[in-house]
Structures are given as C-alpha cells and as structure tokens.
Amino acid sequence: MSDKQYAVIGLGRFGLSVCKELQSSGAQVLAIDIDEARVKEVAPFVSQAIVANCTNEETVKELKLDDYDMVMVSIGADVNSSILTTLVVKESGVKSVWVKANDKFHGKILSKIGADRVIMPERDMGIRIARKMLDKRVLEFIDLGSDLAMTEIVIGHKLLGKRLCDLNLCKERDVQVLGFKRGPNLANAPSLDISLETGDVIIIAGPKTLLAHKLKNLS
Ligand code: ATP
Numbered sequence: 001m002s003d004k005q006y007a008v009i010g011l012g013r014f015g016l017s018v019c020k021e022l023q024s025s026g027a028q029v030l031a032i033d034i035d036e037a038r039v040k041e042v043a044p045f046v047s048q049a050i051v052a053n054c055t056n057e058e059t060v061k062e063l064k065l066d067d068y069d070m071v072m073v074s075i076g077a078d079v080n081s082s083i084l085t086t087l088v089v090k091e092s093g094v095k096s097v098w099v100k101a102n103d104k105f106h107g108k109i110l111s112k113i114g115a116d117r118v119i120m121p122e123r124d125m126g127i128r129i130a131r132k133m134l135d136k137r138v139l140e141f142i143d144l145g146s147d148l149a150m151t152e153i154v155i156g157h158k159l160l161g162k163r164l165c166d167l168n169l170c171k172e173r174d175v176q177v178l179g180f181k182r183g184p185n186l187a188n189a190p191s192l193d194i195s196l197e198t199g200d201v202i203i204i205a206g207p208k209t210l211l212a213h214k215l216k217n218l219s
Pocket of ligand 1: 076
C-alpha cells in the first residue's frame, strides 16, 4: 500500500494503465489530459481527473504539481507536447518526473531537459518478450541498465534433484542469486544445498552476457 500522491499527464493506453495500477495499490492519483473524453474514461478509477493543457506554464502552476511525490508524463504520439510538458513540469519544481518516450532520440531529448527517468515501454517489453521466446525457462527478464539484467528461470525436469550449488551460478563474482521461489514461498537467501524440484524459480542478476552464458550451461 502507498499513501503517496502521483499525477499522470496523458491518458493513452499506457497512462491509463499506470493510473489504474497506482490507484488500486492505495496511492492518490491525479489524472490529467487535454481531451475531455479520456478524462471521463479514467475518472471512475482515480482520486481526481481533470482536463488541462500541460504545455501551458500558468495551467501547470495552478495544478500545484510540485506538491506531488511523482509526475508521469505519458504523451507519446505528440512528441512536441511531450517535450514541452516535461520542460514545463520540471521547471514548475516537481522533484521526480518520469516520462514515456517513443524512441531513443525522443528519450535523449527528455533526459537533456531534466526528465528523471525515461521509459520506453515498447522497447523494454520487446526485449522481455524476445528473451522469453528465446528460452522458455525464462519467466521474466528485466533490463537494469549499464548492461545488467535480472532474470527469473524456471527449473525443468532436466535439473530435477540437482542442488542449487550444482548450477555454479555463484562461481562468477558478478552473478548473484537474489531469490528462490517454490510454490508461494520466497527465500531471498536460499541455501545452496537446496535440492531442486520441477517448477522452482531462481531469480538471478548480473551482466547480460554472463546471464546468457549461464542459461546456456543450464540446458
Ligand atoms: P499509448 O496509447 O500506447 O499510451 P500514446 O502515448 O501515443 O500511446 P496517445 O493516445 O497519444 O498515446 O495518448 C497521449 C495522451 O496525451 C492523449 O490522450 C492526449 O490527449 C494527451 N495529451 C497530448 N498533449 C497533451 C497536453 N499538452 N496536455 C495534456 N494531455 C495531453
């Protein structure tokens, strides 16, 4: 549960889904869009929903967005509005502004004008799905930046009965076993002597190339 306050500007599919998830997790959400129909659509799911053009400095000042813990700018199709809104929101004194970008260059501009975090949902989701397609044992793959990643691997019948230490996951200093899941139980410091069962899940993190190499060796 969260008692924090968030504002989401731009209520396309991405913005809408961010709003719903934040609110259902207990946060206070202010949803904003220039389009009244989109505001009406999200209104039942959030604390407050208003129509506003966030490229306008005066409007953004009146919204007092600097009182919010975090602001998400999720305007994709109109790149000019995305950039201008980010600039205006950042200049209004909001400490943490996360922004959705369409591509690398859009993202680069957003970083230069002060976005605290740039999100590229299509790129990130594409990478995660491709990793799962390449190896069905990979349940999840999350890019951590700086060439690091975190992945969840499900244990198949080939590794049944082996111990966690037999997988040699910790031999490389850079690869870390973050957790081990069996059914509903999660251990964040699993014993390396644990005997593996089909369906167990291991959560590991490290450099991407090293993780790929480890996965290959687990076949
Ligand atoms: P997706 O639907 O996948 O999230 P997208 O970000 O391209 O993609 P759009 O449909 O373009 O989604 O949604 C962006 C939203 O941002 C639209 O609802 C649009 O009305 C809104 N918007 C655009 N400019 C402004 C602005 N200046 N101030 C507030 N909202 C804006």
